[in-house]
Amino acid sequence: MAGRALYQFAYRRSPDQDAPLPVRRPVVVVGAGPVGLVLAIDLAGRGVPVVVLDDSDRIGEGSRGLCYAKRTLEILDRLGAARPCLEKGVVWQVGKVFQGEELLYAFDLLPEAGYAMPAFINLQQFYLEYVLVSRLASFGLAELRWRNRVSAMEALADGVRLTVDTPDGPYALEADWVVAADGARSTMRALAGLPFVGEAFEDRFLIADVAMEADMPAERRFWFDPPFHAGRSALLHKQPDGVWRIDLQLGPDADPEAERQPDRVIPRIRRMVGHDRFRVEWVSVYTFQCRRIARFVRDRLIFAGDAAHQVSPFGARGANSGIQDAENLAWKLARVVQGRSPASLLASYDAERSAAADENIAHSTRSTDFIAPRTPQEKRFRDAALALARCTDLGRRMVNSGRLSTPSSYRTALSTPDADGETWTGGCTPGSPLPDAPISWRDGRTGWLLEAVGGDEVLIEMGETGIALPEGVRRLRIGIDVHDDQGLVAARLGAPAGAALLVRPDQHVAARWKRPEAAAVAAASRRLNGWTEAGA
Amino acid sequence: MTETQGPHRLETKARLPDPDAAYRMLVEAHRGLSDEESAALNTRLVLILANQVGDASLLADAIALARRADDGAPAQPSG
Ligand SMILES: Cc1cc2nc3c(=O)[nH]c(=O)nc-3n(C[C@H](O)[C@H](O)[C@H](O)COP(=O)(O)OP(=O)(O)OC[C@H]3O[C@@H](n4cnc5c(N)ncnc54)[C@H](O)[C@@H]3O)c2cc1C
Numbered sequence: 001m002a003g004r005a006l007y008q009f010a011y012r013r014s015p016d017q018d019a020p021l022p023v024r025r026p027v028v029v030v031g032a033g034p035v036g037l038v039l040a041i042d043l044a045g046r047g048v049p050v051v052v053l054d055d056s057d058r059i060g061e062g063s064r065g066l067c068y069a070k071r072t073l074e075i076l077d078r079l080g081a082a083r084p085c086l087e088k089g090v091v092w093q094v095g096k097v098f099q100g101e102e103l104l105y106a107f108d109l110l111p112e113a114g115y116a117m118p119a120f121i122n123l124q125q126f127y128l129e130y131v132l133v134s135r136l137a138s139f140g141l142a143e144l145r146w147r148n149r150v151s152a153m154e155a156l157a158d159g160v161r162l163t164v165d166t167p168d169g170p171y172a173l174e175a176d177w178v179v180a181a182d183g184a185r186s187t188m189r190a191l192a193g194l195p196f197v198g199e200a201f202e203d204r205f206l207i208a209d210v211a212m213e214a215d216m217p218a219e220r221r222f223w224f225d226p227p228f229h230a231g232r233s234a235l236l237h238k239q240p241d242g243v244w245r246i247d248l249q250l251g252p253d254a255d256p257e258a259e260r261q262p263d264r265v266i267p268r269i270r271r272m273v274g275h276d277r278f279r280v281e282w283v284s285v286y287t288f289q290c291r292r293i294a295r296f297v298r299d300r301l302i303f304a305g306d307a308a309h310q311v312s313p314f315g316a317r318g319a320n321s322g323i324q325d326a327e328n329l330a331w332k333l334a335r336v337v338q339g340r341s342p343a344s345l346l347a348s349y350d351a352e353r354s355a356a357a358d359e360n361i362a363h364s365t366r367s368t369d370f371i372a373p374r375t376p377q378e379k380r381f382r383d384a385a386l387a388l389a390r391c392t393d394l395g396r397r398m399v400n401s402g403r404l405s406t407p408s409s410y411r412t413a414l415s416t417p418d419a420d421g422e423t424w425t426g427g428c429t430p431g432s433p434l435p436d437a438p439i440s441w442r443d444g445r446t447g448w449l450l451e452a453v454g455g456d457e458v459l460i461e462m463g464e465t466g467i468a469l470p471e472g473v474r475r476l477r478i479g480i481d482v483h484d485d486q487g488l489v490a491a492r493l494g495a496p497a498g499a500a501l502l503v504r505p506d507q508h509v510a511a512r513w514k515r516p517e518a519a520a521v522a523a524a525s526r527r528l529n530g531w532t533e534a535g536a
Numbered sequence: 537m538t539e540t541q542g543p544h545r546l547e548t549k550a551r552l553p554d555p556d557a558a559y560r561m562l563v564e565a566h567r568g569l570s571d572e573e574s575a576a577l578n579t580r581l582v583l584i585l586a587n588q589v590g591d592a593s594l595l596a597d598a599i600a601l602a603r604r605a606d607d608g609a610p611a612q613p614s615g
Binding site: 377380381383384385387388394395398 | 576583
């Protein structure tokens with residue numbers, strides 16, 4: 001483990017452990033992985049007191065998540081946690097797919113300029129977690145309790161009671177809402193007796209982090225049947241600290257114990273990199289699964305991240321989608337806890353993020369099946385696509401080495417459909433994430449649209465509409481509050497002068513109008529906050 | 537065809553002006569190939585032709601027809 005960052009934290013006894021009766025908290029988050037941490041930061045930032053429990057007291061063992069997508073970085077930026085990640089991370093946007101020694105094709109994930117965040121950064125997951133833990137510590141409303149392992153759970157009429165094991169013994173803790181963000185092997189899921197259903201892939205994969213000096217660009221490289229690893233696939237990513245992530249397909253019959261040993265690992269890597277000047281920092285042998293629980297909200301117990309759904313890593317959809325769960329949940333839970341929305345708003349979390357999980361599972365399953373075909377005919381299809389890819393676009397478009405994480409557009413009851421008689425071509429359909437674009441502030445400083453929108457419910461107006469706004473909605477006038485010097489705001493929103501878009505607190509578009517009226521905006525705002533027309 | 541949902545229908549009437557010649561072309565393409573080479577060639581052909589069809593609902597209909605034809609069921613239940 002030489003050279004591997006490791007952050008150690010201390011268990012501290014909480015006064016809750018000495019309380020005569022279980023203390024009641026508004027929100028308890030189980031698990032301080034990326035998802036639980038992002039959720040806690042977002043909740044605390046929205047004024048909700050939150051307690052995070054984690055069974056461990058250190059970060060940095062093992063190596064997992066690596067590639068963080070633009071949308072994730074935009075969320076981290078809103079939460080004040082993107083900068084250290086960008087400073088440390090390796091920025092990339094080009095992927096190359098090889099067959100044998102030949103380059104089949106290259107793809108560019110962000111061919112156009114004018115976004116604050118890059119297409120992707122590579123960053124060891126422990127660095128991300130450390131940044132998030134530090135950011136969470138800056139909120140007085142949040143508390144992170146290390147070596148607090150949930151071992152039992154009881155559903156109450158209006159909350160959940162947890163039994164938490166600590167070095168000082170167990171204590172009971174109650175919460176109005178519990179979010180289970182305790183990862184793929186979720187204790188909470190087991191305690192709730194929820195089946196985790198889906199597909200398991202037979203192939204084994206060797207994943208190694210290797211320190212070496214290499215004069216290769218920061219791009220994702222994927223090989224089908226490379227000369228150094230015949231008949232199988234290989235993936236290479238650049239990480240910070242001169243470390244490279246190597247992912248080698250081993251086939252279904254590989255012996256995971258033997259394949260972890262240096263006498264197997266080192267020759268494989270030597271064949272790949274062509275020399276001996278490397279140090280293996282970490283190695284593991286994985287099989288992959290794609291599965292989910294049926295419903296993410298069970299009364300007062302809510303599941304997020306890997307505890308709710310799991311994907312294979314091709315496409316980097318694990319942490320990226322889990323962080324989107326967290327941002328989708330945070331504003332809704334905050335509004336419910338603060339009495340600003342009905343609890344039924346949380347049903348939209350289940351609906352929106354279930355659909356996103358299905359989308360991610362579908363992409364990840366297709367990629368994994370392409371990389372590791374299950375039958376001889378599946379392999380023939382794969383090889384046919386690869387053969388055609390050498391000479392045609394039709395083949396290249398079928399080659400699937402991983403479709404990299406993009407945010408979901410929600411088909412949701414929270415969206416207001418476009419008004420009759422208003423036709424929009426392109427732009428931002430309701431439910432889709434608001435795209436970023438460069439702006440300038442009134443004083444001439446340059447900035448970004450997403451920065452100006454932040455985490456509020458915002459009506460973006462193309463110019464001055466003059467309409468009255470419902471309570472809780474902030475106005476952002478393009479051309480007055482901020483300037484669209486490059487015209488990219490108008491272009492990306494597809495919005496003409498006088499139009500307006502209502503944006504949710506998670507920066508997804510809820511509604512848009514070419515000719516906005518106060519009553520329509522108010523109705524759309526009630527709708528996105530979970531108040532049905534009938535209840536309004 | 538009953539399966540068709542998309543804008544186009546799978547054509548089950550012969551469309552080629554000379555079906556015998558087309559059939560012959562396919563047969564000759566496989567002459568001298570091993571089973572494995574034939575299977576690989578057919579697989580590439582399927583991908584090329586699927587792209588030429590260019591319509592996922594038509595492709596689904598074609599897959600359904602191909603499946604049914606093997607069951608010995610009538611290929612055109614609805615005429
Ligand atoms: C090889 C590999 C590569 C990957 N690459 C990527 C990638 O490039 N991009 C990407 O987005 N994702 C990637 N992933 C997936 C990513 O690592 C996970 O999706 C992510 O860690 C999920 O975050 P989480 O917070 O839901 O769960 P976790 O990170 O698993 O965190 C759960 C936390 O809960 C704690 N916990 C567990 N049980 C209890 C309990 N009973 N009480 C209290 N605490 C508990 C655990 O200690 C842990 O800290 C990869 C995964 C693997 C294996």
